[in-house]
């Protein structure tokens with residue numbers, strides 16, 4: 001089997017894939033591989049000759065994207081399209097990662113893949129356009145929409161809360177946005193299983209398209225913070241007071257969806273993959289942060 005090319009450098013998902021994927025994973029990042037520099041895409045594809053590509057690179061700075069529109073479009077739409085074209089030329093599958101923020105969050109129920117996208121931010125719009133671009137460019141494309149990604153490495157909400165809780169006796173956290181916290185290790189495990197299935201059966205038409213791939217169970221940011229901080233308390237960190245506040249009390253340049261829960265059952269039907277419950281994965285992640293392996 002040829003290499004699994006993983007884009008995204010030292011990002012959360014790319015790091016989890018490099019840790020879990022074994023010797024087959026070749027991880028590339030900027031400047032060697034830059035989605036905003038199409039020549040680098042072609043050069044890396046030629047050099048690595050992958051059997052499959054996982055695009056874990058993206059412009060993920062949601063608020064900054066509101067100003068840096070061209071950068072977000074290059075990383076989230078145009079670069080992925082060029083990468084998908086290169087995969088089509090090579091005849092190989094592309095697994096491309098997208099986001100719950102393609103939805104506005106006012107459906108009042110978990111979103112399914114057939115729901116129309118309704119992005120309300122530059123990040124959400126560029127990711128939604130990226131999904132369509134990669135699907136059109138390569139018939140062997142699996143788009144995985146995930147959500148609220150955290151890990152023991154990189155920049156994420158769980159680490160931010162634990163660091164803030166170590167310094168402050170009281171925290172205020174948004175309690176009226178709902179979503180599915182997803183461990184990047186769990187998503188990486190799911191991606192490895194999906195690749196395994198594709199290689200076992202050969203490509204099937206039902207693999208092409210969009211799949212929701214988020215952690216089981218839902219939470220608010222406040223609920224996720226409380227769970228992470230309670231786990232940190234088990235490792236000796238003091239528990240701060242955590243007050244739930246309204247979105248309106250925490251204004252951000254980019255509007256967040258109120259309820260972007262994803263229904264991930266299509267992933268189970270087609271690939272037999274279910275991500276673990278977020279509480280179990282937060283427990284493991286926090287244990288790892290405190291230098292213990294929860295297994």
Ligand SMILES: NC(=O)C1=CN([C@@H]2O[C@H](COP(=O)(O)OP(=O)(O)OC[C@H]3O[C@@H](n4cnc5c(N)ncnc54)[C@H](O)[C@@H]3O)[C@@H](O)[C@H]2O)C=CC1
Nearest residue numbers: 008011012013034035036057058060097099146147148149
């Ligand atoms: N972090 C989150 O909460 C969520 C992430 N996602 C999606 O999951 C995927 C993985 O996200 P994370 O690992 O959390 O992100 P991350 O921000 O940890 O990593 C993204 C990586 O992409 C790289 N990158 C940015 N622009 C690039 C460019 N022009 N060319 C090449 N590399 C570039 C960054 O340097 C970084 O290493 C992304 O597609 C993201 O949109 C979806 C929902 C939520």
